[in-house]
Amino acid sequence: MVIPDILIIKNEIKKNYNNDYSKLSLTSNRCYTKLDTLHMMDGEDEECKKLETSTGEYTDASLLCMRLKGNLKNYDALDFFEKMKDYKCKYLHLWVHDQLLKLKGVNETTMKSTLLGIWNKPEILEKCNSSNFISYLDKTDYIKEKSLYDYALNYENLENLYGKTDIISCTTKIEEYIRKSKELYNEVKSECEPSKNIKFQRSCYALKDIQTIYPNDELLKLECKHIEDNSRFRRQRDDGGHGLQGDYTETSSSGLPAQEVAYSDSQKAIGTAVPILGVLSIVHRIGFYGT
Known part of the structure; x- marks a missing residue:
């Protein structure tokens, strides 16, 4: 055949x-x-x-x-x-x-x-x-x-x-x-x-x-200066920890590296938190000077 x-x-x-x-x-x-x-x-x-x-x-x-x-x-x-x-x-x-x-x-x-x-x-x-x-x-x-x-x-x-x-x-x-x-x-x-x-x-x-x-x-000439065990990273992730090395080897569902997605999400979180903190600060000041 x-x-x-x-x-x-x-x-x-x-x-x-x-x-x-x-x-x-x-x-x-x-x-x-x-x-x-x-x-x-x-x-x-x-x-x-x-x-x-x-x-x-x-x-x-x-x-x-x-x-x-x-x-x-x-x-x-x-x-x-x-x-x-x-x-x-x-x-x-x-x-x-x-x-x-x-x-x-x-x-x-x-x-x-x-x-x-x-x-x-x-x-x-x-x-x-x-x-x-x-x-x-x-x-x-x-x-x-x-x-x-x-x-x-x-x-x-x-x-x-x-x-x-x-x-x-x-x-x-x-x-x-x-x-x-x-x-x-x-x-x-x-x-x-x-x-x-x-x-x-x-x-x-x-x-x-x-x-x-x-x-x-x-x-x-390319050499890895340090090698991180993937199983160790998985254990850290399962325990709620973070492993920087995993960011560059995993790809998210969006197609971006996990590190880029995480960074993008952080930016969104910061972008949301800053205006809220600003409003709270203004309210605090108004309250302070109004008393």
């Missing part, structure tokens, strides 16, 4: 991402969430409606159609890739291929044809060619390529949080992500040495791109 390539890739991704780094508060996760949501409604048209159910309900396929079309329409506005902004077309390719792998009950060839029909417009091809999207053939190399680009995208924020200061401790999950990303970097670097005579390996090109932004193997 021959297993379809799409199933092999899905199983490979599941195995490699069993630790579920998608739940960490990483720059790459926030960027992919924006690609999922920011411009989706700009892509709603008759072409994508054909992928809806017979009763007009959205399907995963119609939503992907809308998301891709919306992102391509607003390509110039996709300005959230920070230091890796010159490679936003690559990230768009990696994102849409990842989305395609997650679709269920859809013919892969038919869906690819639909997406390429959206992409292959002259005004779009000038800015972001669709060639990368159709060339993801090797499942292992795709995973390596995406993981490398994601780590490069995440590096600056991770370095600011954990590398430049010892105030914030890495959780075990963050430490694991950094360690495994560096191991992958070294693995690809070894595979892509000129003596190995690799003719075409996408992860080699990814490494070359990343080294133009982060030369001298800078991505290997």
Whole structure:
């Protein structure tokens, strides 16, 4: 029995991402969430409606159609890739291929044809060619390529949080992500040495791109100064305490890191409390001088 390539890739991704780094508060996760949501409604048209159910309900396929079309329409506005902004077309390719792998009950060839029909417009091809999207053939190399680009995208924020200061401790999950990303970097670097005579390996090109932004193997220099046990944080939280380290590894239901949500809630609380205290102060003064 021959297993379809799409199933092999899905199983490979599941195995490699069993630790579920998608739940960490990483720059790459926030960027992919924006690609999922920011411009989706700009892509709603008759072409994508054909992928809806017979009763007009959205399907995963119609939503992907809308998301891709919306992102391509607003390509110039996709300005959230920070230091890796010159490679936003690559990230768009990696994102849409990842989305395609997650679709269920859809013919892969038919869906690819639909997406390429959206992409292959002259005004779009000038800015972001669709060639990368159709060339993801090797499942292992795709995973390596995406993981490398994601780590490069995440590096600056991770370095600011954990590398430049010892105030914030890495959780075990963050430490694991950094360690495994560096191991992958070294693995690809070894595979892509000129003596190995690799003719075409996408992860080699990814490494070359990343080294133009982060030369001298800078991505290997990131180290966690302190590592905080997640189980300890959970115990502190269950006991009503607080753990700063958890703020940067958990994501709230709003999609923001827990620390940002907590800060926002604090601002709201302060914003409410200050006017009340001001009124009480005025009443107190009136009462004082009136006696």
